[in-house]
Amino acid sequence: MGVHAFIVPIRDMKTHQTLPGIEIHDCGHKVGLNGVDNGALRFRSVRIPRDNLLNRFGDVSRDGQYTSTLPSVNKRFGATLGELVGGRVGLAYSSVSVLKVAATIAIRYSLIRQQFGPPNQPEVTILDYQSHQHKLMPMLASTYAFHFATTNLVEKYAQMKKSHDEELVADVHALSAGLKAYVTSYTAKSLSICREACGGHGYAAVNRFGSLRNDHDIFQTFEGDNTVLLQQVVG
Known part of the structure; x- marks a missing residue:
């Protein structure tokens, strides 16, 4: 009849031992x-x-x-998996937060780190180089765009939970799948770019890129694999 959810006790309430089976x-x-x-x-x-x-x-x-x-097994299966939508909304929003942190670290470093320059002149900050701007400035613009997009998604999700409007449910399902997949993939790539933009200093644990990258990596498969979610968007 499809996938259904049950509450199943797993431990004895008094001994806290696992129950038989x-x-x-x-x-x-x-x-x-x-x-x-x-x-x-x-x-x-x-x-x-x-x-x-x-x-x-x-x-x-x-x-x-x-x-x-x-009316059908497929409908029930979709409704059950639809409960994952809230997780996808949260992951998209959280991924933007990780991107904000990484971009801030890399841009601040690039404004302070000096390297080379005209003869007999002070060295210039590495953010003055076009190659560095090409790495970080589009990322900064995307971060702003993702912030507003995911904030709007959170608002739509809150409206959906209140109204249960079917059209809004469909919109939030598509938006959460698409944004979660796109934003988390973008952030995963950007973390490596930000680390590289800080050179050797970016490899120091104090810069947080390692922990950010390790903690964020699972976002690409949390609440649905990104490849499958993008297929849902076009399906």
Whole structure:
């Protein structure tokens, strides 16, 4: 009948031991975001009450009859995955915040770092070089554009949650998929560009590019792989 969500107790309320048929595994040390306690669950022949079904999209009566307000398995599957929209909105917005930090670090450094210049003249800041401007100034403009785009998306998402308007739901679904994919891919590439724009100093841990890059990298596959999300936008 499609994908459905259930509430499943995983530990005994008194002993905190895992209940029969349930296994919990830690995902181990990750490339980044190790403050997030990711884990894996495995269920083996675990039975739960019918009332544990989260029945917004489908329900089962006491005599075993299935009913749903959505007409097909595909519709129910889409509605269930639609709950990921909020995560995509948040990731797009958060990715812009990472881009702001990286661009600020690189541009400030470029305004202070001096390198070469005319004979018998003071050295010039590296941001005066066109090659450096070509790296960083379009990125700065894009950061402003992404800020306003994702702020607008957050507002649309808030309206959608209040109104449940179907047209708005479709708009937010497409916008969140497209912006999440585009912005996170852009930021991932920009982090490397910003690191390179700071030369050897950019490789120092104190500059934060390493931690920013490691923590942000998963944004490209969080809440949907970017390649798949772009296919959703054009589908």
